[in-house]
Amino acid sequence: MQTATDAYKLLHDGIQALAKVEQAGLRIDVEYIKNKKKEITREINALEKQFLKTTFFKDWLKSSKEVNIYSPTQLGKFLYTTKNLKVFKQTVTGKGATDEEALRQLRIPELDTLLQIKKLKKIRDTYLESFEREQVNGTLHPFYQLHLVKTFRGSSDSPNFQNIPKRDKEAMDICRKAIYPRPGNQLVEFDYKQLEVRIAACYNGDQKLIDDIVSGDMHRDVCIELFKIENFNKEELTHSTLRSATKNGFVFPQFYGSYYKNCAINLACTWGQLPKNGRWKKGQGIPFEDTYLANHLIEKGFTSLDKFTEHVRDIEKDFWEVRYGVYTKWKRDWWQLYQQKGYIETKTGFRLQGVMNQNDVINYPIQGSAFHCLLWSLIEGVKAQTKEHWDSRIVGQIHDSIIMDVNPRELKKVIKVMRCIMCNDIRQKWEWITVPLDVDVEIHPVDGSWADKLKN
DNA sequence: TCGTTCACGC
């Protein structure tokens, strides 16, 4: 186990290594950004024009002298007071929400246009704008901090390199097409696989969890139970879709401390929208074994969201009391330890104190220690690139991944060294890592952008 | 200037 002195040294070495990462930076295509911004602006203007012509907007204008279509306050007032629509989702202050989820529930087609406009504005004003503003002679130098986050994770700003779109294909493409390696080089990403879950297993020592990480498939197992699937086949599109829904709508939320009611709603949205009145009709949802998911669920007796929720409650009970019973016991002991001492200590030597609830006490040390694995690997990576006089450099970091600008002649060697640092050396250094670590390596084409994939 | 709401990442 690590001491406070070790913890200090990690931050000391870490921030110096990150300074080298900041100094290296990433090339960006300023011309592309300028053109893309113009293109998006034209698109926004056209969509705005379209929106302003709708009866929805005209009614809105009648109800109020001046309308700002981008004001959540004004939109909420119009939807939930003037039009008196039912509130599906509330904000933290108890008002009707106007975020994407809330607006989709209302099923008003005009609002889809508004959402598309907002998405484009986000891309233009948060990402492209900041890339252009912060670049120096065509190189972007995102900043990294180690002193701001209460879990002892890192953060990034000016611009934030850690929240650039990835899941939404259109947004990902537009933003990441601005980012390049130096001429003749290629971007390579080293992603720790399931890092937080593996670090959780180091804390709780749950053998079932470790077995699942090393050779099992927990998402598949839970998926089969949740949707009562016979003869699960990973190659079948429907089954892999439901496995993803299970992973993102049940397993991960459960690890972060969510509970069955929210999970049930997540899972019931597998067809995009929550069924009206909490009941679904035949023919709804994704295709499923010659019919539809709704048909399948009705056949299994889950005719309504309430019935399905009871089922999810039972699955949750089994998940924590049977499947990962050791993990559950650790959670109780760990919470008790915090209550006795008033603080907890991470495997990496940091002390977490202050007012925390049960979820915080469980999640903070896991999140922090997971990041520290990445940070240690980054320090060693910077050491290697300096000592071995590589042209290749680490140019970014996103919590559990490292992004490098690699000279193709060094590609094989760089991958070999980074893999060795991230999976082997770190376990020599930190014996508390009792679970194997693994990395995904994604290689982008030579002279390709961060959005470009290697053609095989 | 600051709190709120929203949206992006892990």
Place this chain on the structure above:
DNA sequence: GACGTACGTGAACGAA
């Protein structure tokens, strides 16, 4: 038995 997903950065709005 009820309750309840963690951590960030940043843009825009609107009240102070």
